[in-house]
Amino acid sequence: MASSSKNDLVVNRLLNARLEEGGGADELPPQNMLPSHQHLRQVGHLHEDENGHAPDPAPSATENLQPSNTAGRLHNWQATKTTVKERLSFLFNNEILCDVHFVVGKGANQQIIPAHKFVLSVGSAVFDAMFNGVLATKSNEVELPDVEPAAFLHLLKFLYSDEVRIGPESVMTTLYTAKKYAVAALEEHCVDFLKSNLGTDNAFLLLTQARLFDEPQLAALCLEMIDKNTADALNAEGFTDIDQDTLNAVLERDTLRIREAKIFSAVLRWSEAECLRRQLPVTPGNQRTVLGRAFNAIRFPLMSVEEFAMGPAQSGLLDDREIVQLFLYFTVNPKPNVGFLDTPRCCMTGKDLTVNRFPQTESRWGYSGTTDRIRFTVGQRIFVVGFGLYGSYFGPSEYEVHLQIIHLATKKICGSNTTTFCSDGTDDTFRAMFKEPVEILPNTSYIASAKLKGMDSYYGTKGLRRVTVDCNNGEKVVFQFSYAAGNNNGTSVEDGQIPAIIFYI
Template identity: 45%
Template sequence: MHKALKMATKSCVPHKFRTENSDEEVNQEVPSNASNYLGATSIQKQPTFRNSRQAPDPTWKSPRNSAVLSTPLPTLDASKEYNWQAGMTNIREKNAVMLQNPLMADVHFTVGCGKNKQHIPAHRYVLATGSSVFYAMFYGGLADQNDEVCLPDVEPIAFHNLLKYLYCDEIQLSADNVIPTLYVAKKYIVPHLARACVQFLETSLSARNACMLLCQGRLFEEQELMQQCWEVIDAQAEESLASDGFVDIDFSTMESVLLRETLNAKEVSVFNAVCKWAEAECRRRDMEPSMENKRSVLGEAFYLIRIPSMSLDDFANGPAQSGMLTAQETTNIFLYFTANNKPELPFKRKGRSGLMPFKCHRFQSSAYRSNQWRYRGRCDSIQFAVDRRVFIAGFGFYGSSNGAMQYQVKVELKKEGTLLGQAITSFFSDGSSNTFPVLFDNPIQIEPDVFYTASAVLDGPELSYFGQEGMSEMQCGKVTFQFQCSSDSTNGTGVQGGQIPEIIFYC
């Protein structure tokens, strides 16, 4: 594949490649350093949900045939072994012997370019039965009988993966090869392999790589992958915009992020991310990252930043001193914040709406009694699992049953003992049986079918409301929650009653 497709490159940039047996140049925006952002998937013990869709098993074997070759079949010189077929029990084993074997090969591919170039033998019949593109190439009305095909735009590892699937019905993906494999699966219209690549990317999705995968989803026109990327970017906008992946996206994807109404981020964070992107884009174009050049690469997209929606402090300590604004722009924005007669500004003024959180309330009633609920530094804890990816914003708590009071609280979210998020803060209780939110600094992504532990240590008036008639499973919007008792709970909270009545989340 073109050198820009190699995983070591740092940006998504357009390039040109030549099609098979043709001098026609085709513009193609190619993937970037995906392996820097994709994490390994793991198999977790899954809770059982009633009436809910189970998440796909992320083992990345071929869903069409769960049995894969556990060890590679031995190579052989079939030209000297006239009865090599006798020891094979099925067609898949026989095809595996022919994989990249010159015996009976009637087409040869030169894949990649430069030092990465490889020569690979193949068999027209096998390729044509697995791909309509290969069928048209070899047996269609305009079929070319040339047995040499040059593919400079395809990574050798991706072509190996394609052949392994076509010959052996086997799919082996990793962070290093999934995007070039998706490219070649799309190029030769092998939808099942393409779908497996997309599923791999979806299970690897996080705030760290969501912007980069959005870029690839747009490139390959994968609507479902794009939707899941937007869910992560919206809910974890602060982290997504601050990630290394954001600076590597193309201009069109960056502009689509700026147009997004539902980003859960401060506008000053959007401004800072765009400045970093502009600096990186200047370097990609071999330009000095001056203010003029950064404004030049951003063009009119710069005005999509909603600077007038910032607080005065955020503007004064950020954009006003960044060097990205002209002196006149800075003056006009200060006047917009402070003057009665406000100047016209080219920036969008209305703040982003963000996402509305959901609240899963796990108790059917609440109560208080003279001898409950006491804290004294003890831990209230509950375990929960969901049937789809969500983002935990925080938890709701009951407050004092003896009038308005202030509570100090430390909340934690853990997965199998590993701390994912923590907040140490306070909340004010007005003496009612309402719940009071305590939020993390940034929402925390949790995966389906895995139990997580929510814990809290409260310090304040000992007597408070507490939940009763708790439910072990409940539906909240499109999400099914399942609850179970936690061994970390030392203050009496469990499934049936206690504290932590609400899970606050985005989805």
Template identity: 35%
Template structure:
């Protein structure tokens, strides 16, 4: 809405009868009755001026309320300088403050908006930012997202954890990608500290060496051994060089010069001598198997659910693929199941699974629906999935007053928190409990 049209709408609303909420929306980014302006974005290269209304933003944010009406009267000027916030993020924040909605989230501005929400103590906006990131997160963008998420681990830990879970089970191509070489040192450190990476140590070593080479190029540094070690810093010691074979060592860090001669000698002695020298590098193999995972699945339009169930993308735990399985068990009820779609090579196996199946409402004021299952999964085909044929009725699900589905597109968010025990060999008999 342009400034002139906003002022026109505001004048018409004053002359007629308008709801308070509609009146507030009309004056967003309009100088009509504004009593404060913000000069935003100097640190980002361009300043944009935003008119606003102290009473409205003061009502929504404790920080702004303190600035305008509390203990910081010196901050209460007609023009406030906000140099560290990007203008797009500030516009998103004002949209939330005035309308309870943000329509301009993008991959490029969502973390700036999250920073804005944290700075001005807007927890619901922070939740909206988090939901947007998680809803668009996948293997193609998880490294880029991680590079931002490591800086916001304190305020949005679920983003960081979801990124790391994806990287845990990522294919080799992710480690060899340009995106991996573009992440910062803190993101690299966070990844290499993981004990649950499924990549082998040779793949990790090669990726780290390539990251150091590309980082030197970005910093206009020669790719010498000394410079590559400098950009890596102590991150180098998170790599399990002693876990490489002699051939992998010769073709990798020996050939590229990433390791010092003294370090290579110590590694060789550690691998082959009876008396092993101390080493600064990782020496224990990574578990490569995590026992927990979280599966998220958004049903695009629950009105189109069929009796033929749909599967979410797989998530790995204990090197098995786990999915959300959802569909109309009957015309009246929605079925919601945890499904295992892969099996170990053993002819006889079983593992105990405890899981919480969750329906995550669109309306944040509506409590999630949570149901527990405990199930012994085995190679017997009857044990491939377990859950509830009547998790929720279609009548309740489609009731707009319940707040379960997004009214804009009728989408539904489902989630399962899964804990898988280690395998045990047995007769594949199934047992279960559910609440």
């Protein structure tokens, strides 16, 4: 008989002897050594994949210990696991060789989870200190009331098998647990998951969590998302749930791409929710109180007098002196000190882009109080911050200009500013800027308008109806220009003023 056959015979005799001693192959392990049915259902439900779906449950302790037709299956489970990873994975959430139990969570959601000190100590310095340090625990039962059972199971699954099972419902609690037990690799997986699922609908929620868990990289991405999509982020359901420090941090930014009147409306909604959280009546006085210094971060001077009169002036949050001072700010020069910032929120991140619609220039173009206008649409949402305009061909000169962008269908003025620019006598274009970025929606018609006062200037010829701008990130922004009906000082697609639009994506 071959040597391997002898060994098999010896193993089988030993296994048969143990089975006879223990009462037969049909006897199951005691029930207190197995997870409850409820626990098994919870594990199956909470182990989500990256898409938030529950995969097939991992083999439970019952499945691992259930005897099969082969007598050796119950006791010789090692023979079916050919790698270290398979053997360790089999021990996950399993009573076999277990030497510690964790009482995780509290109340109705509390679970008792078995584990193995050696595996945990190898994967976490915190567990190593807990079990092997100078102040190591002597108990074989550890209570973790501040940890969610699902998150703790995600942590153990990673320590036993390197598998990452997180979804939208559990990622934040798993991140907390990974940080608590210093499992940096799982923490990184959680942050990567959050980055890949970051959107305008959850940017404020994730920003709050990133600040709470001290994740500066994630916080920076959230702020960038809010900067580029301010209106959508402020309108998201989670905005009113953020804490006051997060609100302050956002309102202090110069890079928000939205009208100040809309910021005020969003802040009002937040203050109402905060009053309810503090169980206070929703009154103007209480709203201002709960806002604290966030109220002073609202830049009322950036509003138009109409926006201020229709909103903040009637809200009850400002006192009579503040209302009078702000109305004076809008109507007189020199402007009084009103106690609120007037720094424009147009310091956008990245480099601005310019669309140029004229390949050639000619002279001369005159001004007699009539507005130059051109109609345009764009293929994606952008933020216009100014126009490029032609200046004098007689030499250096200064111009006063009133800029506007008008929504064609509603005739609503989306942005306006009265400013000046200086030209140097060349046929270059010169920048005239809005105080705030003007949001331009895709496939929507707008009128670009510029009313100039100054000397005759250069003008553009052989204009283009369609211009594509290549961006640094590989995107392409397509502009369509067409004739703006009405009094337009002669500006058209083919000839005239407003040769360039300056924007951010």
